[in-house]
Amino acid sequence: MMMLLSRMWENEGKGNMDDRAPIPIPVIRRLSHYLQHVRVQIELGREWISSLELAEALEVTSSTVRQDLSWLDISGTAKRGYKTVDLEASILQLIGKDRASNIVIVGAGNLGRALSQHEEFSRQGFVIIGLFDSSNRVIGKKVGKLVVQSVDDLPQVVQEKNIEIGVISVPAKAAQAVADQLVSAGVQGLLNMSCAHVRAPNGVSVVEARMFSSLSLLSYAIKARKAHGSEKGR
Amino acid sequence: MMMLLSRMWENEGKGNMDDRAPIPIPVIRRLSHYLQHVRVQIELGREWISSLELAEALEVTSSTVRQDLSWLDISGTAKRGYKTVDLEASILQLIGKDRASNIVIVGAGNLGRALSQHEEFSRQGFVIIGLFDSSNRVIGKKVGKLVVQSVDDLPQVVQEKNIEIGVISVPAKAAQAVADQLVSAGVQGLLNMSCAHVRAPNGVSVVEARMFSSLSLLSYAIKARKAHGSEKGR
DNA sequence: TAGATTGTTAATCGATTAACAATC
């Protein structure tokens, strides 16, 4: 689907340094889902979890789960599975969620305001440091605990508060311009919630949320099912 | 990444009926992005667009674009490319966006309320018919032009208003229960905005928005880049 | 005409799944 790239997987001769092959994107995504599930199990007091259980929870094969977990530096125990707490720690560490990540949201429309108040961010280890907009109609307004700031202040805030990720929640037409502003302010990753594709220079990661292409997927699946009664949609 | 499934691609002997192979999910997703781009070009008065231009806009190869467009029943013209209006019409028709799709949102928290007022839905051909919640604290409240309804009314509304898609915007713990309610109310597709994985019976499509696994992806890319200055993150 | 661009086939690449020996 996409590649993480890191041109360092030759490993010729030396065979030292922590230069493993880059982990495929689908693997990272699944790992973060395993994490989600494992945490629930920990809360429930479960000490062990098997690849089969994780597989069933996420609707993937247990083979996929074991392949994925082999990227981690933990090992399971035959007959039991994996220690839940170890699994959690290991995934957190791998993904880089062992420390909180500071983010800003640009675009204080309905979506941006909602995101800035979404409790799930902090639960997932992301701290929303600022909410920005370019319109004087909203700059200065209070949204939850934040006050909408001018995008002109982005560079300063990104530097001072050590912001790693910028979330783009503006209309498609403004998305690329905002991306550029975030990049020049110094963020290292962009989460694009708009419909437009945004580009960023090498060294800045972009992930497109693609909410509306997901809806299109549903439209298509439903239409296809209607056209010729197939047996499963996903 | 996932499969659309429709066990009908044998095509033995007969070779008639409109039973083509199911279109791969990545293709549908890209088609909806091409659509996005083409519409902008139409607004700008462009009459033709080439596979190369689409490729550059979306950062894919032109080979991929041509492969994707070969699923459509249009054909391009050497030296010119594809007629923008034909391309738009053809994608709309294929995806099933030639007619509006009625949706409901369940969960009237910050996110659900924001989504219900997000203008992009109607621009993309989705009509939000209702906003539902299970808490008496919000049922009856006005959110934009909608009034929050009780989830108990879901079956009736889904039937009467011909709702195809349900959007799940409740906390992870409630997600599966809401999915079940939507399914039994009769929707045919679910867009899950929560962190939990939800299941649905055959015949009901599920797409997971995975906003937080996208953020995890960024965390990982940033962490990986820091660890060993690689050259590109995506 | 010469050059650009399509449409399509074949090659490559990567991700998922199957299978099974090792192990608790």
Added chain:
DNA sequence: TAGATTGTTAATCGATTAACAATC
């Protein structure tokens, strides 16, 4: 011990890319 489950290698499957003849 017998049975379940891991870890890993090899096979399969599918998606992307390369390449190029056909065409405008």
